[in-house]
Amino acid sequence: MTFQVPPPPPPGFHTAPRVPxxxxxxxxxxxxxxxxxxxxxxxxxxxxxxxxxxxxxxxxxxxxxxxxxxxxxxxxxxxxxxxxxxxxxxxxxxxxxxxxxxxxxxxxxxxWVDAVHADLSPGSRDLPCVADALRLLGALAPPGDDVPLAPVADRWSEYLDAAALAMLDGRSLLHTDLNPHNLLSGGGRAYVVDWATAARGPAWVDVAHAALRLMEQGHTAADADAWARQVPCWREVRTAELDALVTAQVRAWSALAAPDDARRCSAPLVALGSATRDR
Known part of the structure; x- marks a missing residue:
């Protein structure tokens, strides 16, 4: 056997039943x-x-x-x-x-790559590798128009006006689901896997989502913003652009969840937006 046997799911983990x-x-x-x-x-x-x-x-x-x-x-x-x-x-x-x-x-x-799910908690040795991966992702040549990738802005079209949607327009290749299951660490580098929800848009959107995952693992909004500034596109994001993403996500959560749940789900992104404005 040349691979490390994947661990069983943790207690309470929900996934589709798997055919052996x-x-x-x-x-x-x-x-x-x-x-x-x-x-x-x-x-x-x-x-x-x-x-x-x-x-x-x-x-x-x-x-x-x-x-x-x-x-x-x-x-x-x-x-x-x-x-x-x-x-x-x-x-x-x-x-x-x-x-x-x-x-x-x-x-x-x-x-197969010998890697494990990246650790995004404060002080993790995986954090620089994940930042490197995001820099590389932002520099990738996007697929041509023959590859059917929808604009990421389309996901929020019912929550924003045309001017705000334009802030979320872009041609970069986006992953859009940079959760710890899709970020692997091994051999001194990070891998990005599972491109099932790829889209086109501004590269900083993926950086924002990665920063939110850091906050889920215990980082403050200010710390997550400081980490994200290692990625050039995040340093260049304009306040109006980030405000458009925050507004879209807040309105989306408000449409999907009860008020208290919507506020709880929206709070990390609102805090990240505030930290970015206050830097």
Whole structure:
């Protein structure tokens, strides 16, 4: 076995039930093995929320991460986005080896990387690596118009007027879901994985979302802002632009949750916006 066995999910962790490798449709297993070679040891990977199947596979050619969803699963659309983006993010992410559509399954086969979920807590040695990854993400050449990526501003179109939406317009490739499950650390660097919700927009939006994840792990808003300033696009973000994101998110939470819950969910972003204005 050449990979570190992924840990089981923690108590109370909610994820989609996972089909073990041995119970996967034989035609799907055959297609995967055509791509990677005969599979030996396997281990189910529990991180993530939407996959019907996710596993680490060991072969004579090396180790691979394979995930898939049944074709009736709405997440198929997200896997198509991830496959389309994969060629543009090889500097940040494990290489996509094969995209398989077989027996009503949609399956992505990636190279395996020896890494663990990044630690975003104060004082973590992973923080500089994650900042490096964000700098690299902001510098990536975006996919061409042939790759169907929606503008991130579209997600907030019902909450903002045209002038505010224009503040969230941009051509950079965005990940949009930089939670600790999608940030891996290993070998002195960070990886960004799971591009299922990729979009186009201003690069600083991803930095804002990463800074919020730091706050979830115990950083103050001022500390998160100071960390984010390592990334050039964050140093250049204008107050009006950040205000547009804050307004959109606050209004979105207010539409989805009870008033107290909406205020609680919105509070970190409001605090980050204030820290950025007060720097």
């Amino acid at each position: 490798w041995a119970e996967l449709d034989p035609a799907v297993r055959s297609s995967v093995q055509e791509a990677v070679g005969e599979v030996g040891d396997t281990a189910t990977v529990w991180a993530g929320f939407s996959c019907d199947f996710a596993a680490a596979l060991d072969t004579a050619a090396g180790s691979f991460f394979v995930k898939g969803v049944r074709c009736e699963n709405p997440s198929v659309a997200q896997q198509l986005v991830e496959a389309a983006v994969a060629p543009y993010v090889t500097a940040l992410s494990p290489r996509l080896v094969r995209h398989i559509r077989e027996s009503r399954w949609d399956v992505l086969v990636f190279e």
